[in-house]
Amino acid sequence: xxxxxxxxxxxxxxxxxxVLLRCNYSSSYSPSLFWYVQHPNKGLQLxxxxxxxxxxxxxxxxxxxEFKKSETSFHLTKPSAxxxxxAEYFCVVSDSGGYNKLIFGAGTRxxxxx
Amino acid sequence: xxxxxxxxxxxxxxxxxxxxxxxxxxxxxxxLYWYRQRLGQGLEFLIYFQGNSAPDKSGLPSDRFSAERTGxxxxxxxxxxxxxxxxxxxxxASSLGYPPDAFFGxxxxxxxx
Numbered sequence: 632x633x634x635x636x637x638x639x640x641x642x643x644x645x646x647x648x649x650v651l652l653r654c655n656y657s658s659s660y661s662p663s664l665f666w667y668v669q670h671p672n673k674g675l676q677l678x679x680x681x682x683x684x685x686x687x688x689x690x691x692x693x694x695x696x697e698f699k700k701s702e703t704s705f706h707l708t709k710p711s712a713x714x715x716x717x718a719e720y721f722c723v724v725s726d727s728g729g730y731n732k733l734i735f736g737a738g739t740r741x742x743x744x745x
Numbered sequence: 746x747x748x749x750x751x752x753x754x755x756x757x758x759x760x761x762x763x764x765x766x767x768x769x770x771x772x773x774x775x776x777l778y779w780y781r782q783r784l785g786q787g788l789e790f791l792i793y794f795q796g797n798s799a800p801d802k803s804g805l806p807s808d809r810f811s812a813e814r815t816g817x818x819x820x821x822x823x824x825x826x827x828x829x830x831x832x833x834x835x836x837x838a839s840s841l842g843y844p845p846d847a848f849f850g851x852x853x854x855x856x857x858x
Contacts, residue, residue, distance in 0.1 A: 675849040735788040
């Protein structure tokens with residue numbers, strides 16, 4: 632069965648410093664992995680996705696994530712945080728075998744301080 | 746349409762009443778998902794439709810919950826005999842298939858009083 636663990640429920644950084652949001656997954660098949668962002672009172676937006684191509688994936692707004700099969704991880708990073716990055720971030724896994732339902736992690740709330 | 750549309754955007758209902766939530770997916774999207782998001786929490790998978798295959802209902806929390814989808818069009822999520830713990834935002838998403846890049850609607854905020 633597929634599952635996702637986001638290791639931090641809250642992360643707080645200063646503007647201009649690096650961001651690291653951690654995600655570990657469990658999947659029976661070759662997974663697809665995603666990061667979604669949810670800004671306050673707004674809908675969910677896809678940041679980036681991994682689908683068995685390049686292991687380093689670039690997304691919107693300067694975010695990146697690296698798929699590490701040996702560590703079953705898919706951590707989200709950004710070199711320099713911006714105030715507008717403050718939001719809830721969700722790591723998502725989908726098995727490639729048969730059904731493609733998306734399983735969400737519990738989320739990480741990112742706060743960015745001036 | 747241009748995006749996933751959900752209606753109503755807000756619904757207040759009395760405990761014990763039935764409610765029906767509607768989702769209009771993006772045209773041509775074969776997959777449709779329903780999720781529930783309680784206040785301050787993550788997304789809880791409810792049900793998944795993919796084309797004409799049998800839906801994955803493994804996330805439905807009780808037999809009070811049911812969902813239907815006709816072909817690759819509109820879906821309705823029905824909650825019977827609503828309880829206060831059903832209060833949440835119900836989100837619908839659709840995708841083309843694989844990889845399942847899902848596009849989400851704005852959700853229906855359900856309040857059971």
